[in-house]
Amino acid sequence: MAMTADGKIATASRAASSFGSRRDHEHLLELRATADAVMAGARTVDSAKVNLGPGPEKFRRLRVKRGLEEYNVRIIVSGTGSVNPRAEIFRRRFSPILILTTRRAGERKLARLRELADDLVICGETELDFRLALGWLRAEWGVERLLCEGGGELNDALFRAGLVDELHLTICPKIFGGRRAPTIADGSGFPHLHLAAAFRLKSLKRVGDELFLVFSRKRTPRGEAATAGDADR
Secondary structure, X not given: OEEEOOOOOXXXXXXXXXXXXXXXXXXXXXXXXXXXXXXXXXHXXXXXXXXXXXXXXXXXXXXXHOOOOOOOEEEEEOXXXXXXXXXXXXXXXOOOEEEEEOHXXXXXXXXXXXXXXXXXXXOOOOOXXXXXXXXXXXXXXXXXXXXXXXXXXXXXXXXXXXXXXXXEEEEEOOOOOOOOOOOOOOOOOOOOHHHXXXXXXXXXXXXXXXXXXXXXXXXXXXXXXXXXXXXXX
């Protein structure tokens, strides 16, 4: 995730724009080149011209060199099944597109989603069960390393489920302000400080006026993680 110095990932209007540097974008593609699959919420996929693919040929070559498929699996998450069929991701079918949703979507939406996706899985009645979803991704699609690119509600659900092992965070020299401007972890959040997801700083690098940080999760006794709720609607 890239965020401003005041912790925002978009303006209060939620207008999506790439405010990071060219180096930050390259870092994103470098991360995609390490993952079996790339995942984002439906709102994130719909709000910008993103296809969640590996990018230029040099990154695809890097994937193959690492023993990965040339093109990563792409995953869209929507608890309500609100996926725009005209989103950029559906315009180029170079790799499988999977959709994770719940029964809240209803049969009509589910039928439409099955036409859009290469595969679809219902992970819960009203809320997404991400442990179930990730188990399905590994068993059915061989996903061992998954890169999540937001938005904030999806990130929040993964943090609360205790499923985030590593956080790559770029801090950009901008201030957006606004109490309604989204952050890297929106949604329900943790109700108490002692339940918060704990991380340790693994590395820090400055490139120009941006800071590139990597955090790794502090391991806690099994069962202490909060339950995940809604993800990107």
